[in-house]
Amino acid sequence: MSDTSYKTLKLERRGPVGWLLFNRPEALNAMNAAMREELAGAWLELDNDPDVRVIVHTGEGRAFQTGVDVAELASDGVGMERYRESMENWDLHFTAWHQKVAKPVITAVNGICAGGGFHWVADADVVIAADDAQFFDPHVSVGQVVAPEAIGLLRKMPFEAVMRMALVGRHERMPASRARELGMISEVVPAAELRTRAQELAETIAKNSPAAMAATKRALWGALESGLTEACRQGAKEVVSVWGHPDQDEGPRAWAEKREPKWAEPAKHDGAAR
Amino acid sequence: MSYAGLAVEREGPVGWLIFDRPKVGNAMDAAMLADLPKAWRELDEDPSVRVIVNTGNGPSFQTGLDVRQLAKDKDALREQSRRTKRAELLITAWHNKVATPVIAAVNGTCAGGGLHFVADADIVIAASDAVFCDPHVSVGQVSAFELIGLARRAAFEPTARMGLIGRHEKLPAERARQLGIVSEVVPPAELRDTARSLAGKIALNPPDEVRHIKQLLWRALEDPA
Numbered sequence: 384m385s386d387t388s389y390k391t392l393k394l395e396r397r398g399p400v401g402w403l404l405f406n407r408p409e410a411l412n413a414m415n416a417a418m419r420e421e422l423a424g425a426w427l428e429l430d431n432d433p434d435v436r437v438i439v440h441t442g443e444g445r446a447f448q449t450g451v452d453v454a455e456l457a458s459d460g461v462g463m464e465r466y467r468e469s470m471e472n473w474d475l476h477f478t479a480w481h482q483k484v485a486k487p488v489i490t491a492v493n494g495i496c497a498g499g500g501f502h503w504v505a506d507a508d509v510v511i512a513a514d515d516a517q518f519f520d521p522h523v524s525v526g527q528v529v530a531p532e533a534i535g536l537l538r539k540m541p542f543e544a545v546m547r548m549a550l551v552g553r554h555e556r557m558p559a560s561r562a563r564e565l566g567m568i569s570e571v572v573p574a575a576e577l578r579t580r581a582q583e584l585a586e587t588i589a590k591n592s593p594a595a596m597a598a599t600k601r602a603l604w605g606a607l608e609s610g611l612t613e614a615c616r617q618g619a620k621e622v623v624s625v626w627g628h629p630d631q632d633e634g635p636r637a638w639a640e641k642r643e644p645k646w647a648e649p650a651k652h653d654g655a656a657r
Numbered sequence: 658m659s660y661a662g663l664a665v666e667r668e669g670p671v672g673w674l675i676f677d678r679p680k681v682g683n684a685m686d687a688a689m690l691a692d693l694p695k696a697w698r699e700l701d702e703d704p705s706v707r708v709i710v711n712t713g714n715g716p717s718f719q720t721g722l723d724v725r726q727l728a729k730d731k732d733a734l735r736e737q738s739r740r741t742k743r744a745e746l747l748i749t750a751w752h753n754k755v756a757t758p759v760i761a762a763v764n765g766t767c768a769g770g771g772l773h774f775v776a777d778a779d780i781v782i783a784a785s786d787a788v789f790c791d792p793h794v795s796v797g798q799v800s801a802f803e804l805i806g807l808a809r810r811a812a813f814e815p816t817a818r819m820g821l822i823g824r825h826e827k828l829p830a831e832r833a834r835q836l837g838i839v840s841e842v843v844p845p846a847e848l849r850d851t852a853r854s855l856a857g858k859i860a861l862n863p864p865d866e867v868r869h870i871k872q873l874l875w876r877a878l879e880d881p882a
Binding site for chain 2 (some may be wrong): 487507508509510527537538540541564565566567568569587588590591592594595596598599600602603605607608609610611612613614615616618621622623624625626628629630631632633634635638644646
């Protein structure tokens with residue numbers, strides 16, 4: 384099933400997996416103003432669809448994502464000023480993290496991931512990549528500052544590698560194999576098999592309790608916001624939140640009966656309200 | 658002193674804290690939960706012990722709570738639930754404010770709550786056949802403390818992947834080394850010798866300074882970053 388109401392994205396459902404694809408291959412999937420707006424709704428649509436248990440995010444063509452659409456900036460007479468207010472107010476809505484998506488999100492990096500493309504690497508739960516994927520951050524090479532996407536990555540992986548990309552700019556590319564060594568991503572697959580593997584991985588994750596995964600995800604992402612002891616105190620609330628939930632009985636019962644568990648339907652949520 | 662489900666031994670400057678319920682994957686039952694704080698304290702308060710090595714007997718390192726036993730022991734389960742709610746667990750060296758350096762020597766399967774002892778050790782080494790996984794979400798449970806601790810000391814993405822994929826995937830020892838979750842992988846038969854030798858090197862350093870540095874580094878994890 385494919386949703387045709389998006390111009391810059393494709394949304395698809397394959398079994399329990401919702402797919403979100405950047406769909407401007409002719410522009411290396413650069414994010415223009417239209418895509419930026421469509422992303423906000425696309426994340427919420429998939430997160431609110433009860434048939435979707437896990438979301439896979441990738442791109443059409445040879446690039447995953449190359450950041451803000453420079454051609455549009457140079458020609459529309461407004462330039463980066465268009466984004467000043469949302470950036471100054473830290474009011475962004477184009478990643479799963481910005482939109483408080485409760486479901487697991489797998490980013491499958493299908494090629495070049497440059498500059499602003501790191502937003503979706505930093506803000507995903509699981510990241511895999513094609514063996515020909517390349518990572519680099521050209522911001523400083525064109526006189527721009529990289530901030531949120533690099534800061535997100537700094538929290539999640541060794542500092543030096545992120546700083547090096549930020550300072551070297553367009554003059555060096557990190558291959559997928561190095562990204563895996565560093566724990567920026569967890570798996571590298573032959574390019575032709577990327578989508579098959581992403582679907583398979585998503586279906587595997589979809590076997591787990593949706594309620595337990597949502598709470599685990601909140602505990603882990605919450606930990607990026609605070610010190611260790613405080614993070615554990617907040618994490619305790621998430622652990623306790625599923626006590627008495629039907630999945631707590633169903634999980635062990637299915638295990639004892641050697642069958643796949645039948646999890647409760649995840650509660651529908653409004654991303655904006657959380 | 659002797660403890661339930663734990664072997665505590667001294668060997669030169671090394672204090673050994675060994676999970677000893679090999680028939681049940683060294684899972685923590687009510688008696689082991691009650692004795693863990695006492696065993697950590699005994700070794701930490703012994704001036705002859707310069708380094709504590711934590712490992713397991715049998716094919717597993719540690720596989721978390723012994724749910725079967727605890728289901729029959731309502732009082733112990735209630736007590737453990739109370740501590741979980743308040744984030745006041747008392748099972749690891751970190752929980753028990755152990756000042757002596759702690760080496761975890763992961764001798765086999767480390768699953769679910771077993772990850773506490775990896776997240777909360779100072780140094781972690783592993784046997785080449787050790788595996789790490791977190792099955793919580795596959796049985797309808799939430800994983801929090803273990804992964805929060807791990808994500809502070811290693812890359813976030815592989816930690817989140819372990820938490821979300823549950824029992825369907827295991828992280829091998831060599832990948833854990835590459836990610837910096839463990840620093841050394843050795844053949845299974847050499848694990849305890851390697852741990853003893855590493856502990857001996859740490860024991861050569863001045864104990865007060867070693868404890869001070871340990872305290873400083875752990876305190877740095879309390880900053881919101």
